[in-house]
Amino acid sequence: MSTTTAPAPVAPIVTSTKTPDPLRAKRRRKLAQWGFLAPAVVFMLLFFGYPLVRNVVMSFQDYSPSTFFTGKAPFNGFDNWKNVFQNDLFGKALLQTILFTIGSLIGQFCIGLALAVFFTKRFPLNGVLRSLILLPWLVPMVVSGIVWRRILDQDTGVLNSFLGIFGVGDTPWLTSTSMALVSVVLVNIWIGIPFNMVILYGGLQEVPKELYEAAALDGASAWRTFRSITLPLLKPVITVVLVLGFMSTVKILDLILALTDGGPADSTQTLGTLTYQNSFVSLDFGAGAVVGNILILISAVFAVFYLRANRNEGK
Amino acid sequence: MATITHTPAVPSQADRNRPKRRWGSMIAGLVILCVMLFPLYWMINTALQPESGLLEVDAIPHSLDLSGFSSAISEQGTNLLTSLAVALGAVAICLAISAPAAYALAQFKLPGTKVIVFGTLITQMVPGIVIANALYSAYVDLGLVNSYFGLMLADASLGIPFAIVLMRSFMVAIPREVIEAAEVDGAGRFRTFVQVVLPMSRNSLITAGLFSFLYAWSDFMFALTLNTTDDVKPITLGIYQYIGAHVGDWGSVMAAAVLSAIPAAILLVLAQKYIAAGISGGSVK
Numbered sequence: 001m002s003t004t005t006a007p008a009p010v011a012p013i014v015t016s017t018k019t020p021d022p023l024r025a026k027r028r029r030k031l032a033q034w035g036f037l038a039p040a041v042v043f044m045l046l047f048f049g050y051p052l053v054r055n056v057v058m059s060f061q062d063y064s065p066s067t068f069f070t071g072k073a074p075f076n077g078f079d080n081w082k083n084v085f086q087n088d089l090f091g092k093a094l095l096q097t098i099l100f101t102i103g104s105l106i107g108q109f110c111i112g113l114a115l116a117v118f119f120t121k122r123f124p125l126n127g128v129l130r131s132l133i134l135l136p137w138l139v140p141m142v143v144s145g146i147v148w149r150r151i152l153d154q155d156t157g158v159l160n161s162f163l164g165i166f167g168v169g170d171t172p173w174l175t176s177t178s179m180a181l182v183s184v185v186l187v188n189i190w191i192g193i194p195f196n197m198v199i200l201y202g203g204l205q206e207v208p209k210e211l212y213e214a215a216a217l218d219g220a221s222a223w224r225t226f227r228s229i230t231l232p233l234l235k236p237v238i239t240v241v242l243v244l245g246f247m248s249t250v251k252i253l254d255l256i257l258a259l260t261d262g263g264p265a266d267s268t269q270t271l272g273t274l275t276y277q278n279s280f281v282s283l284d285f286g287a288g289a290v291v292g293n294i295l296i297l298i299s300a301v302f303a304v305f306y307l308r309a310n311r312n313e314g315k
Numbered sequence: 316m317a318t319i320t321h322t323p324a325v326p327s328q329a330d331r332n333r334p335k336r337r338w339g340s341m342i343a344g345l346v347i348l349c350v351m352l353f354p355l356y357w358m359i360n361t362a363l364q365p366e367s368g369l370l371e372v373d374a375i376p377h378s379l380d381l382s383g384f385s386s387a388i389s390e391q392g393t394n395l396l397t398s399l400a401v402a403l404g405a406v407a408i409c410l411a412i413s414a415p416a417a418y419a420l421a422q423f424k425l426p427g428t429k430v431i432v433f434g435t436l437i438t439q440m441v442p443g444i445v446i447a448n449a450l451y452s453a454y455v456d457l458g459l460v461n462s463y464f465g466l467m468l469a470d471a472s473l474g475i476p477f478a479i480v481l482m483r484s485f486m487v488a489i490p491r492e493v494i495e496a497a498e499v500d501g502a503g504r505f506r507t508f509v510q511v512v513l514p515m516s517r518n519s520l521i522t523a524g525l526f527s528f529l530y531a532w533s534d535f536m537f538a539l540t541l542n543t544t545d546d547v548k549p550i551t552l553g554i555y556q557y558i559g560a561h562v563g564d565w566g567s568v569m570a571a572a573v574l575s576a577i578p579a580a581i582l583l584v585l586a587q588k589y590i591a592a593g594i595s596g597g598s599v600k
Contacts, residue, residue: 039415039416043412048438051448055449118340118347123340124338125341125345126344135583146558158371193351198591253444292444296445
């Protein structure tokens, strides 16, 4: 008996969901769609938007170790900014950041491009070798730094004992103020090669093969072909690689802390490590925020380049 | 829907024309690989010679000495588990937040979509130390310092912008008709997403998950700044503190380093297609 009565109420419900008001239905649909996006927007506002704003505010506040007990961080105008700029360390860190970034980018890019071109040749094991070269990029950066610290050890490191075979005296790779930055750049080049290689290799695959065939028919030399065909067609990819390389290099912290801790005598201090040192070692978050803001400013300039490159890429 | 898969890592095609001339290139390739991977070899080699301490290390381990590994496991074992837990938690948070967002940005014509995509690109450029700087005081207020959840959230932030950009570029390719067909069949928006969109985006989900795992596993900065005690100590922080305390014991430090590099090695072997897709897809698009 009950089975026959059951279907009866279903029909009215079905008709009632067909709302007579299409505008309201549309609004509800939009609302449901925003539900998919909302968690990400909230997360990004909390983890990116908030820190950006907070850093600007903090750079005008007086933070001291006691702030974390009392909760008081009074505003102090431009004091933090003045203190940071008047300290010689800032200029030093800025210069070293520029040298570190430019040196790393040039090395990573040139070697990465050379390897990418090399791997466009067909030979046995090409794919396997190409993917194994990625390994250095996948290992945690702080771990790579520590391994290199052992290799570069002046007295017992393998690099010096290897160079000793050729009569090169023991080099103080990480312990002399003149060599430490060079060493850190060399290690960072090693870390960045795989990333550069993979993206440039991908770009090279997109260059139409017919162009090379035509160049070969015209009797163009390998260098001429590279300069007149490969480089121009690779330009959008090159821009992206360089800008992304810049973004990731300018803020590096792990590697430098693991290799030298910013030393000796601050000779490997960069804006990234200086931000860390101000905030988390000296517990002067105001000063850390100042350096952090400069770092953001520098990144923002390059972000504009990136977005323009990205837009051209899409076309 | 094989059209959505993205495989730049095309295995080199068998060359029918002149196979013999390729061996020279292969040897050159092997030499390049040996030079590039030498530091990793040296890491393993040093780990197997714990007794050498501060002395020079032999080029090849003469006898297999696993005492470095046993002390690394006893001292860093819990840190490895911490890394694993934090990284897996970060992956879960990352995918749960970015997959629906990527879908919305790819398929719904919502006002402001462009601004959000733009914002996502921008966030990838914010230096991590700046985030840590501001996050620390907020974490102190919220009681998230020295907590697993706090570190998972922070580590998820490393992968979320990348995951959104990557998955969105895949989900744009899902034909609207497929989604409309599912909705005509009576599936709700959420069911369509779970039962149609997610399975079709499987490859991009794996790639995004893999990368957010690697980012979180490699994280050192948040581990260093958002923890003041030893309660939540991932392996990256553990090794860093290890060299401060035991400079003489390089064998154990390197053994811990080898253990921390194992996930990268495993992922590279098992999922090299996804790794290559992630490196090129996520950055160029």
